[in-house]
Amino acid sequence: MDRTLHPRSRRLVPLVAVAAASMLLVAGCSSSSGGKKAQEEDGSGASAGKAGTPRMTIAMVTHAAPGDTFWDTIRKGAEAAAAKDNAKLVYSSDPNAAxxxxxxxxxxxxxxxxxxxxxxxxxxxxxxxxxAKQAGIPIVAFNGGVDDWKKQGILEYFGQDESVAGEALGDKLNELGAKHNICVIQEQGHVALEARCAGVKKTFKGTTDNLYVTGADMPSVKSTITAKLKQDSSIDYVVTLGAPFALTSVQSVADAGSKAKVATFDLNKDLVNAVKDGSIQFAVDQQPYLQGYLSVDSLWLYKTNGNFSGGGVAPVLTGPAFVDKSNVDTIAKFAAKGTR
Structure with missing residues (x-):
C-alpha cells in the first residue's frame, strides 16, 4: 500500500512519527465497554518490550459515544502503548462536552x-x-482540535487535519465524476466533523449539502438519509463521517431506490469488507490505532526523557490516506486484528 499522505497535507510540512516495530507488536490488554465510567487497563499479559521505567498513570479522556467502534481502535492502540510503557491507562469518555x-x-x-x-x-x-497545566500535569491532544491545541498550550497533537482531509475527499469525488453529494454530520457543532464537510465543499466542483442527523440514534440516521435521497434524485454520493454511518447509508440508498454511491471517513472491520464488496466506494483513513498509541507513548517519552514531537508548533499527522479496492486487501488483515 502507498502510505503517502494526500498531496494537500504536504503544505503543512507535517512531522512523521515512526514507532518501532517491536513496540507495535506488543499485545494490548482486552478492552471492555466503559461508557462514561473510567476504567483501568494495567497492561498485564504483555510478554515483550515492557519498559523498565517507574510505574505511571496516564488518563485518556475522549468524546466517544457508546457503541462507536472507531474508538475501540483508538483505545486498543492506547492499551498497547501503556503495556509497553509500564503505565496504567485510565480510559473514560462522554460525548457531552461538559x-x-x-x-x-x-x-x-x-x-x-x-x-x-x-x-x-x-x-x-x-x-x-x-x-491540568497549573497542576503540572503534561497534556497532549489527539483526534479533534488540530486548530486549537496550540492556543491552549498543549504539548503535542496527533491526528489528521480535517480540513485537508475534506478537501482531499472533494478532489476524489471530482475524479470520480460526482455532481451532487450530501455530507452527513452526526453531531452538530463538532469542530472536526464540520471541518470535514467544509473541506469537501471547498474543493468539490459540484453541489455539497450538509445533512445533520442524530448520531446516537441509528434508526433515525437511516430514516433521515432515506428521506433525503427520496426527496432529491440528483444526489449521486452520500459522504459520511464515520464507518457505522456509512454502513447505515448503504441501507438507506437501497430503501430509497437511489443510485447514489457511498464514501466515508474512517474505517472498521465491517467497513473494510464493504469496500471489498463494492457497496462502499472508498474511505479516508486517519489511523485511529496510531493516534491512541502515540498519544500515550508521547506522554511516557515526555515524562521519562523530556521528548516531545513538533516543538509545540506542528501536529503529527496520521492521515488522510485513501482506502479503496486498489489497496483494501492489504488493510483488511490489519483491520481483522482491530488495529486499522
Missing part, C-alpha cells in the same frame, strides 16, 4: 502523570486544560 471536561477534572484530582484528551468542542475544554 461531562468530558468533568472527566478531565477527575483525572487532575487523581493526580495522574499525564492526560491525553480530544478537543471535539475546544471551548468547553479550555478551562480544564488550563487547570
Amino acid at each position: 461531562n468530558q471536561a468533568n472527566l478531565v477534572q477527575n483525572a487532575i484530582d487523581q493526580k495522574v502523570d499525564g492526560i491525553a484528551v480530544t478537543l471535539a468542542k475546544p471551548d468547553a475544554m479550555k478551562d480544564v486544560v488550563a487547570k
